[in-house]
Amino acid sequence: MKGRQILLDHLGDREAAALMVDGQLDDLLIDGDAPAPGTIYRARADRPVKGQGGMFLSTPDGSAFLRQVKGLSPGENLLVQVTGYAEPGKAMPVTTRILFKSRYAIVTPGAPGLNVSRGIRDEDERDRLLEIAHETMGEGAGGEGAGDLGLIVRTGAEGAEAGEIAEDIAAMAELARRVMGDAQGAPEKLVEGDGPHLLAWRDWTDPAEVVSDKGCFDSHGVTEAIDAARGPRVPLAGGGTMYVEPTRALVAVDVNTGADGSMAAGLKANIAAARALPRALRVRGLGGQVVLDLAPLPKKERRIFESALRAAFKSDPVETVFSGWTPLGNFELQRKRARLPLA
Structure with missing residues (x-):
């Protein structure tokens, strides 16, 4: 269909x-059973992790791990947001950079300013959305105890009714004011993830x-x-195949040319794999370290493959970092664990 x-x-x-x-x-x-990304807690600093620059925190749903904790002492209260799903047996990953997301707006406490997504290119539409944002947020939108609130108007707002956008922005700003002003007290879940x-x-x-x-x-x-x-096999355009198999340490991706015996078979299979990989990882809910064992590919063709891979991931909603080539000729990615694994 x-x-x-x-x-x-x-x-x-x-x-x-x-x-x-x-x-x-x-x-x-x-x-899933674990707290969803976007969940916000009032947490308590527990114990630092020497050598890693992080600290374990106490929350009502178990231990959380926060990186970059300069100046934070055990026993302090702080507001944190879950950023992804933890590996089995590990603490929840959290951040102090809290975002309040909805369909049309992202409210950003501590990062003042009104912005429109770069995905909206029409200048008249950008001006319309900025006008709605200014009218809705007004002056001093942070409110007492909440700090300065910033706003990003999302791509989904393009063409939407002004009243719907304003209502969405106002609801997120009000939620942000209430949550950011509620940092004191025992560990508590303040906002459930979507x-x-x-x-x-x-x-x-x-x-x-x-x-x-x-x-x-x-x-x-x-x-x-x-x-x-649920199986590892992914058919590729042109007759090749790709196998996506998660292990405890990493996600292994193997690319095969199939029956194609031409000189360009390796490049064609690898480009087809690059285009199919974002969807294969999304649907399977896979993240972490991803290692691509590609079909035979001369070094002079690596740039062509990289361009195809970057283009394929450009519209993918899950944050992905391209780590580059290994000495053995594999390509590595680092991907946020934003999905619950299908397994």
Whole structure:
């Protein structure tokens, strides 16, 4: 089926959301048992980790780990936000740079200024959105005890009704004022991270058909696509294959040319793998260190592959760092653990 579909259903007793693009599973969000990214805590500094520049914190949901803690002493209270899912047996990763995200706006405490996403290029539309932002935020939007609030108008606001955008900005600013002014007291969960259905509404803003009927995963091919994603094999354009296999230490990606015996077979398979990799990692919920064992590729063609890889990840919503080539000719990525692993 051509076009985009957003499907809201459940996998067993877990809330889930799927994005289908031209009949192919493009993204998958599944509710988990661990605190979701975006959850905000009032935490208490527990003990520093010597040599790592970090500190363990106490929260109502267990231990959290905060990097870059210069000037923080054990016993102090602070506000932190969960940034991703932890590896098994490790503390939750958190940050003190708290963001309040909604469909049209991101409110940024401690980073004043009104900005519009660079994804919106029409100057008249940018001026319209900035005018709405100024009218809604006003002067001194931080409020007593909350510090200065900044605002980023998101790409999803382009073309939206002014009243809806203003309401969204006002709601996020009010939430930010209340939370940032509530730093004192025992460790407590202040804001629950968004679930899959709310995340789908917040982040999948391109035009799409929304289906929320019970059992829509089965009737629209999502269940079948999820079953296929549980395996490592990913078919590539041109007849090659890619295998994506998570281990405890890293995610291993192996690229094969298949039956193509031409001189350019390696480059073609590797470019096809570059284009398919962001979706394969999103759907499987994989992050951390990713190592690509590519099909045979001469050094003179590495730049072509890198360009294709960077272009493929440009629109991917999960933060990914390109670490480069290893002495053995593998390519490494470092990817944020922003998804619950499908496994």
